[in-house]
Each structure stands twice: as C-alpha cells, then as structure tokens.
Amino acid sequence: MARQATAIKPVRLADVAKAAGVSHGTASNVFSHPEIVREEVRERVKAAADALGYGGPDPKGRLLRAGKVNAIGVATAEPLSYFFDDPFARVVMSGISEICDAAGAGLSLVSAINGEHLAWNIQSALVDGFIVFCVEGNWQPVHLTRERKLPFVVLDFGYDEGALSAIGIDNKAGAKLAADHLLAFGHRRFGVLALSFDEGSSGPVTALRAEGATYSGTRDRLYGYLETLAEAGIDAAGVPIYETGNDVPTVHASLDYMFSLPEPPTALLAMSDRIAMIAIDWLKERGLSVPGDVSIVGFDGVPEAAWCKPPLTTIAQPMREMGRRAARAILDPGQAERRQEMPIELVVRESAAPVSAR
C-alpha cells in the first residue's frame, strides 16, 4: 500500500455520496449519526468511502458548522520548548492536561520567539480559549490574546493589570514567609538574589530599583523581603541586592559580588528555585556548606527543589492547581472570576538552618 500523503485530490464527502448514489445529507449521517441510516445504505456508503480512500469527515469542514473546537490554547512568547523544559511550566501544564483529559479536550501550544509569528499564531490558533503564560512580564501575548475575544486567563507571574482574569499569587506575602523563616533562625546578614526588574537587566541594585519595575512580581517579592527585615530591625539599606537573569552566569556574578563584600551574608533570599539551586552549587564549590555556613530559601516550589542537595527550603506556589484552575476557566468560561489569588506555602526542607555559632 503506497503512501497516501501525496494524494493530489483529497476525497470529499460529496464524492463519496455520489459514488454511493445517495445525497450528501445521507452520506454525512453515515459518519455522524450512523444510527439513523438504514443498514444497507450505511454499508454501501462505507464501502464507497473505502474504495475512494476517504479519510472520514474533514474536521475543517465540520468545525465551521460546529463552532466549538474543543481545544484549549496555551500561549507564550517563549519558544515552544519552554513547555517541556521549564520545570515551572511543566507542572502547570501537567495541571492543565489533567483537566483537558477529563474533558476530552485537546491542547494547542502556541508560541513564537519572533513577534510577527507570535501575532499570526495567536490570531490563527484554532482554540476555544487561551491560557497565557505571561512569563517575564512580556505582555504582548496578553494583548494579542485579548484581541481574539475568546475566553482567556493569564497565568500571572508578576503582572497585575486589574482588568483581566488572571491567576496569580501574593508575591509579597510569599517573600515575607521566606524572610521570616530565616529571621527565626537568627540570621542578621542577608543577601537578596533577585529576578529581573525589567527585561534583560542585571547587576547590583538598591531597593530604589524596584520603583519603576516592569515586573511587579520581582518588585513585590523584594518589598516583601525588605519590609520583613526592616520590621525585624535590620537596616534594609545595608542588604545587598543583586538583580540576576535567572541563569548561571548572572547568578554566579551575583555571588561573586556578595561574597567579596566585607561582611558576606549568612542568609540568602533567592527569588526563584533556579537561582537558589545555582547558588547552592556555587557555594558548595567554594567550600561553603549549605546550610552550615550559608542558609538559603528559594521561591516557586519546583519539583527539582526537593531532589537537590541539600533539599531546598522554598516558597511553593500551587502550580498544578493553578494550571487546573486556568483550564477550568477556559472550558467553563461563565464563572471565571476577575482574579484569583492562590495560597503560597513555606516548604521547610534542609537548605536553611540556624545561623552557625562560629
């Protein structure tokens, strides 16, 4: 049997109907409502379909009439591989999948690094609604998606324009939790390993940096840390803050900076688990023990954080549940609330401990 892919002229339902000597209405029924057509006719039509190599009703045609695609779109401005590589995204996607599976819905991933493609891809995506991964405060996909006038939910990683239906967390409260935990262990010398405040920037900064920040998540986390420290009587202005790009080189740079200070920190507040894990590796390589010499608390609650050495104490977002909610909001758009704030939680593991006696 030769490959069929090269079929020059696709067979249409009408062709099958003609060949079987029935109306197209009947032919359609054979495939969509077989129970209402007489057996004899049904067989004849099916035989004709087989003979012509008909691949079943083309969903393109069906779709137009049906209206509903039965698929939810997930959009991001990151490359598509983000969905499979990024630990955070993966857990969220897993939650989304769960709901799709239960509803028998499909999942369409839409992305593009290059802006032009992104626009087109979002405009032409065949979906009933969008979940937008608004990573790194890039709002373009949000706007594009909104244009489609389809149900959509923003998975908000630091974005809070009131007007849209978003699912997010209280970043400031999360940061407070982290700082409180370290404070309770008696730490007084802190360092903040921040995420970007604006697209692509990095380097040592002061608290003022947060003011005009594009990424409100970063800003809120910083405020959460600093306010908590201040309440504990620590001079927030003296706390070194370094803006990293959530990648190895900038995190290394941030640590080079902090540990060359006259009074290096004994406690590190990392705004992501990724940063924290990179930091742990760096510290171990420098012969500093975690949490013996330096304690560190991450942020996000990525699965990897549980396997790393030592297991990372972190602020966990309910990622899977966020995914579930987002998917439900699309599949059942009626009851989407304006904004859902999910609870965060301090997950105590082994990377933070009482300040050492030495």
Place this chain on the structure above:
Amino acid sequence: MARQATAIKPVRLADVAKAAGVSHGTASNVFSHPEIVREEVRERVKAAADALGYGGPDPKGRLLRAGKVNAIGVATAEPLSYFFDDPFARVVMSGISEICDAAGAGLSLVSAINGEHLAWNIQSALVDGFIVFCVEGNWQPVHLTRERKLPFVVLDFGYDEGALSAIGIDNKAGAKLAADHLLAFGHRRFGVLALSFDEGSSGPVTALRAEGATYSGTRDRLYGYLETLAEAGIDAAGVPIYETGNDVPTVHASLDYMFSLPEPPTALLAMSDRIAMIAIDWLKERGLSVPGDVSIVGFDGVPEAAWCKPPLTTIAQPMREMGRRAARAILDPGQAERRQEMPIELVVRESAAPVSAR
C-alpha cells in the same frame, strides 16, 4: 471594560462590512491584504470593526478556504500529562518544538486514556499531520491516525510493521552494546531487568517469553543481551530475566527475586533508565554499592540518568534528533522515508565498573 467572553452573538466579518458600508470582499481585504485597500476605506472598516468588537477574521472560516492548518499533531494513548512528565517524551517533544518554532507551526497534543475519546480526538484534530507516540506497543493510535490519510510518522518504541513511516532505533544493537560493556569489565553473573513483553504482564520469565512478544522492542533488546552473553560463553539459560512494568513495585519485585537467588548477579542489564534508577535506589538501600558490588547499565539516555547517583551508564537514543526528524517529516512530507533507524550510543558514566575482587 466588561469581560467579552460572554458575547452572545459573535461578530462576523459580514457584520463589519455592512456597518462600514463596504462589500465583504473589501472587508476581508482590510484584514488579509490591507495594502490593496484605500487608506480611507481601511480606516473606516477598522473603525467599524472596533465599534462592533470584532475579534479579527475567525480562523475557523479562514481555515476551510486555506486548507493548511499549520500545526502538527502529536498523538498518544497516554494521558496528556505524559508529554510534560515523562523524561523521554519531553526530550523528544523538545526536538519537535524546535522544528515547529523554526517553521512557525503550532503544536497540538492529542490524547485520551479512554479509547473512545482517543478515536474522536484523533479524528477531529485540526492538524496537517501526526506524530504518533507509540508507547508500550499500543497500536491503536497508529491505526486511527493512518485513517486520517494525513502525513504521519510513528515514533517507534518497539514497533516495526514495515508498511509505515517510522523513526526508531536498532534495539538489538543497543542491547549488545550494553552487554559488551559489562562483559569487558569481567562480569559473568548477569540479571536482566526487562520491560513488558505484552500489555501489562510482569514476573520472572525465560528467554522463550520473547517469542510471541507484542512489544518487539523488548524482544529485540532481550535477544541482543542474550546473544551477546552467549557469544561470550555464558549460559544464557542460566541468566535470570524478570519482566517489569517499568514502575517501582515491579522493579522492586524483580530485585527481590534476583537477589534471593543462590548466585545473585553482579551485573544488571536494565531495559530502561527508569528501571535502572529504581534499581540503584533499591540496591543502595540494601547496602549494596553501585558499581562496587553491582554494576548496572540502563537504556534510553534520559537526562536524569546523568544526575543520578552514581551517574548511570546507559545506551542513549538520540531522542531530540528523533523528534526533529519526525517534525520535519510532517512539515515536509514529500521526502519521508519508509523507516529511519537512528544510531544509538553507549554513554559511559559511573554505574558500571570492573567486577569486584571479593
């Protein structure tokens, strides 16, 4: 601005045209070929669209005319979350993503645990072609996909019906590589931790078990192991073989079995990295050192295998490249070959070492 999701009556291009007092042909051009319509008219139509809350040309309509969806489908009979959770799948997906990104194509994931949904989802997926993850030798999605008469490629994890375009590896050759490696270290007492030969079966087996196996991958790997051992003068009939379900309980059972034998193995041939990693944990818990007391070689080359303790020696499949090829085959169906056999490679890490002197 109120939520739009509840729009009772979606606005159609024709409505916009009417409101703007132009033909629908012109209205269509405003969106699809704006350069050929006079500026004044263009603005008028756009204004009308805005006023009516038109979300842009509905891809459902456009699609029917255009023919091409510009999306590739990935189908499996596993739940959707498989794509985000399974380490093997993730790497393959990452390769697929790469090509989709480059081509500006979307990615539609299709699945269903329940067979009925699967059929429907595959039949109604809006895609230009399918990549089928034929895990665990479940052929149903393959047949369903073939029915669509679209380009499709099977990512073959142990399936080799000649008639279809598949991408796979030479399982037997891979198994030989693994066995040779352990043989070279002087091992003479082996144990085989097999994958299933048929849907859901497990337990201790003999080489005969492979004969009628549904899963040719499992069969070929077993033959590869056994033949190589036999060539080295080892009595293949004396090698314990245990069929596992690639999960913790059955792998534990397999180890309980092997290590209660009078002459427990010093070298383990695992048919998947997952099995190997579960085995390593089990061995360590029993106080057996790897590779000091027991050497083990995995199969697949999953990323985790590099991070585990000790890092796993394994037979790597070029998963990412398999994904890339599959995606290319769909996007450019002309030159899909019948079957592509990808090279496998022995990745030497630390889980296998010379047999200990004791």
Place this chain on the structure above:
DNA sequence: TTAGAATATTGAATCGATCCAAAATTTTTT
C-alpha cells in the same frame, strides 16, 4: 475634456462539512 491606464471595489463561487424541514418510503393499524 477625455481616452486610456492604474487602482479599488464588488459580489458570486468556493472551501467541506452539518442541520433540518419537507418529501419519500416503509411499516403499522384499522
């Protein structure tokens, strides 16, 4: 001013199905 060229706009045909009211056929009832 006007013929001719260049540019814009129109509207019918098309994509591939499903739906549904009406017509045809078969079955049941009287």
Place this chain on the structure above:
DNA sequence: AAAAAATTTTGGATCGATTCAATATTCTAA
C-alpha cells in the same frame, strides 16, 4: 386495501471566511 404513523432520505441553507474575474472609480497624459 387504504389511511395513519413511523422511519429514511433528500437537498437547500448555513457556518465564516477568501478568491478572483468583472466592474467601478480615480488618476494621468494628451
């Protein structure tokens, strides 16, 4: 055997756009 009821089949309308040949309009040049 005719009428009534039930079951099948038909074919036109529809979903929402794009395309393209034909027509209308505007611009240029004489």
